[in-house]
Amino acid sequence: MDELKEQRILEFVLQNAVRGDPQSVVDNIDQYCRHKEWAMNVGDEKERQTMCRVVEERAPSIALELGTYCGYSAVRIAKLLKPGARLLTIEMNPDNAAVAKQIIEFAGVQNTVQVLEGSSADIIPNLKEKYQVDTLDFVFLDHWKDRYIVDTKLLEECCLLRTGSVLLADNVVYPGIPDFLEYVRFCGRYDCTNYPSHVQYMNKEDALEKAVFKGYI
Ligand SMILES: O=c1[nH]cnc2c(O)c(F)c(-c3ccc(F)cc3)c(-c3ccc(F)cc3)c12
Numbered sequence: 001m002d003e004l005k006e007q008r009i010l011e012f013v014l015q016n017a018v019r020g021d022p023q024s025v026v027d028n029i030d031q032y033c034r035h036k037e038w039a040m041n042v043g044d045e046k047e048r049q050t051m052c053r054v055v056e057e058r059a060p061s062i063a064l065e066l067g068t069y070c071g072y073s074a075v076r077i078a079k080l081l082k083p084g085a086r087l088l089t090i091e092m093n094p095d096n097a098a099v100a101k102q103i104i105e106f107a108g109v110q111n112t113v114q115v116l117e118g119s120s121a122d123i124i125p126n127l128k129e130k131y132q133v134d135t136l137d138f139v140f141l142d143h144w145k146d147r148y149i150v151d152t153k154l155l156e157e158c159c160l161l162r163t164g165s166v167l168l169a170d171n172v173v174y175p176g177i178p179d180f181l182e183y184v185r186f187c188g189r190y191d192c193t194n195y196p197s198h199v200q201y202m203n204k205e206d207a208l209e210k211a212v213f214k215g216y217i
């Protein structure tokens with residue numbers, strides 16, 4: 001079976017990045033994906049800056065990512081978390097989860113980031129009992145466009161959000177997630193902000209949407 005692109009990204013990181021240095025790991029993934037093979041984990045500068053600024057503003061103690069892929073954004077988020085804070089990241093593709101675990105371990109953030117392999121539909125209802133989550137301070141939605149609204153409603157139903165919880169959704173313009181945008185903007189429970197961006201290396205407009213939960217009104 002020919003090697004997967006994600007395994008080539010992992011190999012490049014293992015051979016070129018500095019073990020225990022998260023910045024070196026994300027820089028090498030950027031370099032590989034800029035010069036060798038496009039991959040969907042590499043947000044463009046604005047997207048990276050926006051995601052990092054939102055995480056720093058929220059300073060989460062407990063964060064959730066939906067869609068680990070190779071672990072690129074998990075390493076970026078882990079770098080920004082305060083001591084003792086943790087990131088749970090859900091990945092349903094076992095090959096991607098295996099690559100992400102190795103990249104996260106190589107970056108030295110394995111004590112901050114826990115990769116949960118499986119579907120968000122199965123894992124989210126277990127976060128409280130199985131993963132000792134009370135409520136989530138920050139959620140990064142970056143998995144699959146058809147799951148954003150379903151998983152947002154599931155987070156509400158499982159009482160995993162509290163007043164001030166921040167949802168940040170990637171790709172709301174391209175590929176586009178119209179049902180999710182309509183829900184968070186008009187259900188009355190979120191304050192929303194849109195951050196224009198563009199798909200990496202393509203002149204396709206994209207955007208991130210921040211939705212701050214106002215409570216179960
Ligand atoms: O699926 C995704 N999840 C999370 N983030 C993504 C992301 O940040 C992306 F930039 C893309 C993207 C956008 C444009 C493009 F040309 C290729 C891929 C995708 C995506 C969209 C449609 C697919 F069929 C496959 C991948 C995703």
Ligand SMILES: [Mg+2]
Nearest residue numbers: 040142170171
């Ligand atoms: Mg994305």
